[in-house]
Amino acid sequence: MTIHYHEGDLPADLDLGAVVAIDSETMGLRFRRDDLCVVQLSAGDGDAHVVRLNRPAYDCPHLKALLTDPAVLKLFHFGRFDIGMFELHLGVTTAPVYCTKIASKLARTYTDRHGLKDLVRELISVDISKAQQSSDWGAATLTPEQLAYAASDVLHLHALKNRLDYMLEREGRAALAQACFDFLPQRVKLDLAGWEDTDIFAHSWS
Template sequence: MSVFLHEEDLPDGLSLSGDVAVDTETMGLQTHRDRLCLLQISDGGKDEHLVRFAPDSDYAAPNLRAILADPNRVKLFHFARFDLAAIEHYLHVTAAPLFCTKIASKLVRTYTDRHGLKELVREMLNADISKQQQSSDWGGPILSDAQKDYAASDVRFLHKLRSELQIRLEREGRSELAQACFDFLPHRARLDLAGWAENDIFAHM
């Protein structure tokens, strides 16, 4: 298993097959303010690829954008809402169709309120991931080995998690409901970008 770091785009000729797991690292949680620093991607094989963007990046990334925009690939996320907004705002791509492991977890793991990636991986895959680097500086000139491994781990397990969650969604009769939620998520991300992040426009008041 290897982690590859690329600058500004995936290299020409890199072959990623089928559906891809995707995650992002930004300077903070305010998408308009806090730039996209890193995007992680994996096809579920033995390697993870990290694409780093400079402070003055134009985010052209034609190879990466082509994969994210491919309508024949499902993009796997954990908490897709945030990543979709960052990708839409900086890369100008709608990363769909998609599957969100956090949404799926909330629909089938109703016996708990713990839906973080670390908890899902622990319970469903009997594995452990470290979240120690979650709040580190992703915009620095050098990424440490710990940062790279943390970033890679955020996409390393998503294919296996989807398989397990799909079994539970089917078992509980919630697959169709989950798909409707996934289909809506790009619109939810656009609402966030447009200023409705904290307001539920579907609420009565």
């Protein structure tokens, strides 16, 4: 594995292919309170690209272009949060997208364990560490441990997608999953508009 570190933005000439695994690191899990700090990406080739963003300007035109490129599928685990952070801080709607957590919930109905660590362990027999999950991602310099953690969150998403696609097809839920992926950027807009804790499709007497 090689980790490529970038300050501020992706290189202009970087080609990550038609399917790019993406994750982000933030100062916390609240949309308007916590800043977006780091974005990590992988083409599925065993390498990772880690971008430390310039806050608060977020001057990253090449990253924004990738996130909005209709010819590139953006592959996430729990994309709802990352896509929301990109919408809020970068001002872009990320699409098209695929979320391994949504795929897992539709395909792996025999369990309620859909975290990335559980998925990677079961489906591709790899153990990943989450030890740096709560570290200071707003620091001026990222540690080697932080870089390795960030990379680990995107290195296995392509392999997970392949396994989950097979399971979704086997269970007859591939089309349903695709409809969920297509709706995900709109679900994010609901989150940012104040309906993050409300299921507007649920029945209510009030």
